[in-house]
Amino acid sequence: MLKILGYRDENIIKINLEDLENHRDYILIWMDCYAPSDEELLKLSKKIGIGVDELRVGLDEQEVPRVEEEEDYYLIIYKAPLFEEDVTTTSFGIFIKDNIVLTIHSDKIKSIGKIYSLLKSKKPKTLLGKGIGFFLYVLLNQITLNYSRILLNLEDKLDRLEYALIHGGKNVTEEILQLRKTLVYFHKALVSNKDVLSILKRKYLPITTQEDREHLEDLYYDTLQLLDMETTYRELLVSMMDMSLSIENIRMNQIMKILTMVTTVFAVPVWITGVFGMNFKYMPLIDSPYGFWMVMGVCLITVIILMYVFVKEGWL
Structure with a gap:
């Protein structure tokens, strides 16, 4: 599925892939490609001039987050939280060429849907009128906010688990193990994202201005805080696991x-x-x-x- 939005004259215009030849008439074009078929991928490759194999890199969930600077485009691989039966993470690609920003992913990413909602509720100029670098910051910031919301929800779960643990609740150990698994995914993802933000905030790329790099630096420190929060929660879960095993041993001894x-x-x-x-x-x-x-x-x-x-x- 492919959605294309163009911004000009302080308005958002929906664009068809066939009309992309006139992309220079727009200040910025955002293309979001979700789980494309081989045919859609081939058409997209021909229109934007990026090889199919390169586009498939953005669809690989196991790709390592990084920043690549090619001859005529930039590739950014980033990790986003993925909501399925359990909360895990997935990689997706951001291709930047001329005034086009392409986000391509094989899984449904909640943060990208949030940006669509923001474009409807706020003036497009706020998100798309400040250039590619600022829109990149908005995209990465939404993903970081999603991590933050999940971790804050985990704090409430930890309180409930602690209460259940003290009062003899069932299946507490299983829930603790599941949360630890989620935090392990988050730790790997946040560390990788931190490295990407470190490059973006200090490297003088043509797609970012000094102001954009300052925003990305703030995002870098936000990610560091999330890492500290995740580490604290993981240590709490380890303590709760030890407590759970101790309580089980006490009950067995009784x-x-x-x-x-x-x-x-x-x-x-x-x-x-x-x-x-x-x-x-x-x-x-x-x-x-x-x-x-x-x-x-x-x-x-x-x-x-x-x-x-x-x-x-x-x-x-």
């Missing part, structure tokens, strides 16, 4: 202690009844009319004594 006490309480009565259950002709009290009650009395007294000892020791 169960084993109860089972041991039950075994101890009934061990003597079982032994006595076992002795008198042996098939011998001559047994003590076997001919006594009070023999059964005497044996039962001994068993009951033994149980009472053992229970008294357990209560006195504080085991019950």
